[in-house]
Amino acid sequence: MRLEPINNPNIARKSVPPAIALLTTILITSVLAMLAGANPFSVFGLILEGAFGSQFALLETLNRATPLIFTGLAVAVAFRAKFWNIGAEAQLYAGALITVLLGTGILQWPAAILLPFIIVASIIAGAILLLVPALLKTRFGVDEVVTTLLFNFIFLLFVSMLLEGPLKDPMGMGWPKSARLIPEARLPRLFEGLRLHWGFGLAIFSSIIVWVIQTKSTLGYEMRAVGLNKKAAAFAGISVSLVLIKTALISGGLAALAGFSEVAGLKGSLTLDLSPGFGYTGIIVAMLALLNPLGVVVAALFVAGIFVGADSMSRAAGVPTYLADIMLAVALLLMVLAIMLTRFRVIRD
Amino acid sequence: MEIIEILFTASFWAAAIRIASPLIFATLGELICERAGVLNLGIEGIMVSGAFAGWMAVYSGTSLWSGVCFAMLVGMLFGLLHSTLTVPFGLSQHVVGLGVTLLATSSTYYAYRLALPEVTSPPKIEAFQPYEVPILVDIPLIGTALFSQTPLTYLALVLVVLVAVILYRTPLGLAVRAAGENPAAVAAQGLSVTAIRMGAVIVGSGLMAVGGAFLTMSAFDSFFFEMVNGRGWICIALVVFGSWQPGKALLGAVLFAAFDALQIRVQQTSFGTQIPYQFFLMMPYILSILALIIMSRRAEVPAALMIPFNKGER
Numbered sequence: 176m177r178l179e180p181i182n183n184p185n186i187a188r189k190s191v192p193p194a195i196a197l198l199t200t201i202l203i204t205s206v207l208a209m210l211a212g213a214n215p216f217s218v219f220g221l222i223l224e225g226a227f228g229s230q231f232a233l234l235e236t237l238n239r240a241t242p243l244i245f246t247g248l249a250v251a252v253a254f255r256a257k258f259w260n261i262g263a264e265a266q267l268y269a270g271a272l273i274t275v276l277l278g279t280g281i282l283q284w285p286a287a288i289l290l291p292f293i294i295v296a297s298i299i300a301g302a303i304l305l306l307v308p309a310l311l312k313t314r315f316g317v318d319e320v321v322t323t324l325l326f327n328f329i330f331l332l333f334v335s336m337l338l339e340g341p342l343k344d345p346m347g348m349g350w351p352k353s354a355r356l357i358p359e360a361r362l363p364r365l366f367e368g369l370r371l372h373w374g375f376g377l378a379i380f381s382s383i384i385v386w387v388i389q390t391k392s393t394l395g396y397e398m399r400a401v402g403l404n405k406k407a408a409a410f411a412g413i414s415v416s417l418v419l420i421k422t423a424l425i426s427g428g429l430a431a432l433a434g435f436s437e438v439a440g441l442k443g444s445l446t447l448d449l450s451p452g453f454g455y456t457g458i459i460v461a462m463l464a465l466l467n468p469l470g471v472v473v474a475a476l477f478v479a480g481i482f483v484g485a486d487s488m489s490r491a492a493g494v495p496t497y498l499a500d501i502m503l504a505v506a507l508l509l510m511v512l513a514i515m516l517t518r519f520r521v522i523r524d
Numbered sequence: 525m526e527i528i529e530i531l532f533t534a535s536f537w538a539a540a541i542r543i544a545s546p547l548i549f550a551t552l553g554e555l556i557c558e559r560a561g562v563l564n565l566g567i568e569g570i571m572v573s574g575a576f577a578g579w580m581a582v583y584s585g586t587s588l589w590s591g592v593c594f595a596m597l598v599g600m601l602f603g604l605l606h607s608t609l610t611v612p613f614g615l616s617q618h619v620v621g622l623g624v625t626l627l628a629t630s631s632t633y634y635a636y637r638l639a640l641p642e643v644t645s646p647p648k649i650e651a652f653q654p655y656e657v658p659i660l661v662d663i664p665l666i667g668t669a670l671f672s673q674t675p676l677t678y679l680a681l682v683l684v685v686l687v688a689v690i691l692y693r694t695p696l697g698l699a700v701r702a703a704g705e706n707p708a709a710v711a712a713q714g715l716s717v718t719a720i721r722m723g724a725v726i727v728g729s730g731l732m733a734v735g736g737a738f739l740t741m742s743a744f745d746s747f748f749f750e751m752v753n754g755r756g757w758i759c760i761a762l763v764v765f766g767s768w769q770p771g772k773a774l775l776g777a778v779l780f781a782a783f784d785a786l787q788i789r790v791q792q793t794s795f796g797t798q799i800p801y802q803f804f805l806m807m808p809y810i811l812s813i814l815a816l817i818i819m820s821r822r823a824e825v826p827a828a829l830m831i832p833f834n835k836g837e838r
Contacts, residue, residue, distance in 0.1 A: 176612055176718075178834055207631075211638055259618050317813075317820045318764070320565065320618060324757045325809040336802035458622055495637035500630030508605075508623040511615050 178519040192513035199509055204502045211494040218492055222499075225487030226480035232487070234370050238441060240472075240479035242267070242450065244378035245433035246457025247464060247471040248385050253426040255389065255466050256398040257405075258312075258419050260305060262323030263430035264454025265330035269304045270297035270431025272334060274438045275342065275353040275445045278360030286359040293360060294377075294435060301431020302424040304330065309423035313416035327454065335447055344444070353445040362440040374436030378472070381429060385468040388425070398422055430454065459507050465514065478503060530789050537669035537782070541677060544774075544781035546571075546738040548680040550759040551766070551773045552687050553599075553731030558763055559691065560724030561704035561828040565621025566606045567732050568756030569628030570599050574733025576632045579740035579747045580639060582649045592676070592737055599733020600726045602628050607725035612718050614832030625756075633749065651745035652676055674742045676734075681774075683731070688770040700724050704826035707833040717833045732756070754809065761812035765819050768826060776815070784808055 181188060205215030226236050246263040253260035273296045282289055308322040338351040346354070362373040389395040397418045400408040409415050437449055460478050464470030485499030530536050550571055557564040564570075578595030582588055602624055609620045640646065655678075657671040691697035702710045703720040710717050735755075740747045762780065766773030787804040790796040796804070 178614065207634065261622065311813075311817060315817050315820050317816045321757060321761050321764075321816060322813055325754070325761070325813055328754045328757075328809045329806050332802040332806045336800045339802075340800060455622075455626070458619075459626070462619055495634050497630045497634040497637065501627065501634055504623055504627035504630055508609060508620065508627065511619055511623070512609060512613060515613060515615055 176521055176523050178515075179522050181518060181520050184517055189517050192516040193510065196506070196509035196513035200502060200506045203505050204498065207498060207501060208492075208494055211492075211498070213492045213494045218488055218494060218498075221488035221491050222481060222484030224484070225491075226484030231370075232483065236476065236480045236483045237371055237375055239483050240475040241372075241375045241378050241440070242433035242437050242453040243456055243460050243475035243479055244375075244382060244472055245436065246430050246453050247460030247475050248378075248382055248457075248468055249426045249428075249430035249433075250457045250461035251464060251466040251468055251471055252385060252389070252398070252429065253422055254461060255402050256419060256422040257402040258309070258422050258426070259320045260308075260323050260423065260426050260430075261320055261458070262305060262308065262326045262454070263426075263433070263457045264327045264450060264452065265323070266301035266304050266427045266430035267434040267437075267450050267454050268330055268334050269300040269427075269434065271434030271438045271445050271449055272337070273297045273300040273431070274360070274435045275356065278356040278439065279354045280357050283357075284359065286361075286363075289359050290362070290439070293439065294432070297431045297435040298428035301427040301429070301434075303427070304431075305423045305427030306420065309420050313419055331447070334445070338445065338447060342445070351447060355444045356439060360439060361443065362436065372436075372440030374440035377432065377436060378475075381432065382468045382472050385425075385429070389468060394418070394421060430457070433457075456503070459503050462507055463510060527786070527790060527793070530786065532665075534665050534668040536785055536789065537665070538672060539785040539788075540778060540782040541669055541673060542743060542781075543784050544777040545673075545677040545680045546735040546743065546755060547759055547762060547777040547781065548684060548774060549735030549738060550732045550756060551735075551762045551777055552680075552683055552770060553728035553735065554759050554763045555766070555768060555770060555773055556687065556691075556700070556728035556731070557725050558829055559704045559768055559826055560700045560721045561707060561826055561831065561833070562607065562610055562721055562725050563617045563621060563760075563830050564603075564606060564624075564725060564728060564732075565618060565760070566602055566624030566628060566729065567621075567759060568752060568754070569625030569632075570602045570729050570732040571736030571739075571752045571756050573602060573628040573632045574599050574736030575740045575751055576636060576736075576747050577733065578737030579649060580635075582741065583647060588650075588652055588741060591741060592734060595733045595737035596730040599736075600730040602733075603726035603729025604722075606729065607722040610832070611721045611725070614834060617830050636747065636749075646746045646748060648745045649741070651740075652742040676738050676742045680738075684770050684774045691770065701826075703833075704828050707828050707831075711833070721833075732759075735759075758808060758812050761816050765812075765815040767819065767824055780808065780811065780815075783811060 208215045208218040225232055227233055249263045250260060274293055277293050277296055308319045311317040311322055312319045338353060342353045344352050344354040365371045365373055365376055397413050400413055401415050401418045405415050433453055438445055456478060460471055460474045464474035481499050481502060485496045489496040550567060554564055554567055574595040577598040578591040581594040582591040606620060606624045609615045610617050652674040654672050654674050661667045661671040691701060699710060699715055699720050703717050707717040736752060739751055762773055762776045765776040787807050791801060791804050
């Protein structure tokens with residue numbers, strides 16, 4: 176078989192493969208749910224209800240989506256330039272670490288100054304963390320996939336070292352946990368009385384900014400050019416290394432905001448289980464959004480909904496929550512295939 | 525110096541070879557994939573699935589070797605999935621690889637929960653026992669280090685030779701290497717690049733799974749979550765370190781494992797206990813990155829690595 180590009184795909188070409196991918200995902204998930212002895216219809220019903228069925232559920236989903244929007248944006252920005260940042264998990268912890276370093280009482284400033292300062296510092300921390308693999312790539316040609324992946328392990332151990340050492344909360348009853356943020360360093364709630372913090376607002380704002388950068392700025396154009404064809408971009412006078420480094424700085428900064436938002440908005444302190452893999456899930460979010468920054472918000476809500484829904488489904492139906500992870504992995508693989516099939520025709524020979 | 529003394533004990537090198545064994549299997553697997561032109565980032569998840577599959581098979585009553593075969597089969601299935609998406613359909617090897625890792629890991633954990641819903645600590649199996657090779661084991665230092673290992677370690681060492689011979693001395697190996705260097709030339713010979721690449725990924729993934737199975741069936745006797753713990757990613761670094769050659773990859777794996785074995789021992793010395801244990805745990809990952817930096821300048825990357833081949837193009 177071989178693939179042939181389709182010049183003007185019609186509506187059916189554009190919509191049928193993704194629809195089949197979605198149906199197949201649901202089908203596979205159903206079969207797996209049945210293996211666990213559950214009725215697939217009730218499983219999906221419980222997931223939907225647990226994710227969107229009540230005000231509490233909805234707020235929980237929005238809260239869960241917030242870090243995913245940041246990490247999804249981080250991945251979307253990087254992947255657009257074909258810079259494979261798989262290290263959003265480490266950058267997230269870099270942001271969280273800076274937040275507790277600066278927000279636990281060292282700086283006794285009013286919130287209006289302290290919060291923006293911590294935000295900027297977090298962004299810088301994440302950016303610097305990703306700058307290292309970016310420089311290794313542009314200077315030495317070291318593949319960034321492996322370095323960013325390994326950085327996740329290194330940085331998490333580093334955080335663990337600090338949490339059991341200098342950053343350990345003396346009031347923490349022996350748990351490896353940082354001290355709590357001072358009130359001035361906490362993100363306020365978006366609406367009075369609702370359990371949703373300004374991190375969500377910041378996430379939406381970031382996605383708009385990233386969208387503007389990608390579609391309206393020269394840098395956005397250069398990032399796309401580098402992603403499409405490095406040689407052609409260089410020939411057109413674009414400094415590929417510089418674009419990759421700028422991309423890395425933006426991507427790392429965005430991922431770090433996830434850590435800031437989780438600590439300052441939700442948890443109030445840093446523990447090693449701050450992120451249940453938000454950095455990795457960001458890859459799924461970005462791919463499902465087709466790397467579109469505004470689409471990332473929708474995809475993050477979808478993915479967060481599945482996780483939140485699966486938690487309550489698991490309690491009610493006794494199906495392991497890992498069903499949600501399988502569902503997302505299958506959706507990711509099938510969607511990538513489906514998107515390709517909207518643009519190419521498979522020819523048997 | 526305590527540290528120097530450690531380096532001259534047979535038990536240290538025996539530990540190094542043991543620690544290297546799963547890395548050897550998985551590194552060889554990744555090497556085969558990449559030699560054919562496909563980066564397989566599914567390695568981490570495939571190792572998890574192999575670790576579980578082999579252990580579960582034995583726990584369910586099959587023999588140890590059937591368990592190894594079952595683990596390999598599971599790995600090959602994930603290889604089939606990976607290669608179908610990346611080879612004929614030419615999808616991004618990065619995205620598909622990570623997707624396969626997510627899928628393999630989550631479906632393994634799902635299967636674990638379904639198979640053992642009640643357990644708090646995972647049950648143990650009767651794992652592979654060390655087998656002393658007669659006569660050879662009596663060679664000083666090297667004897668006990670090399671020849672008092674479990675059968676799976678011997679298999680890993682034999683596989684290094686086997687893979688090297690196949691890659692460099694047989695038409696099949698030539699075809700695999702050519703598929704990774706110049707696929708158009710392979711197609712011009714009337715061979716199917718698709719078949720060669722898919723075959724390489726499937727076989728390679730099978731070896732990765734056996735690497736995972738080594739952990740549950742030889743190094744330990746039980747399955748834990750997070751057991752593979754980045755070993756797959758380290759193997760990807762080892763392939764680069766070994767310049768895509770089985771012999772050098774073996775050397776890299778043993779050096780790496782020796783360092784790992786050393787840090788475990790240094791941790792227990794009076795000097796080591798003053799340093800946070802996380803520092804030692806970080807070392808393998810830092811070492812991998814350093815190895816990548818050192819080797820990247822002279823690494824001979826297969827020319828067509830990560831480049832999909834679509835017949836009729838060019």
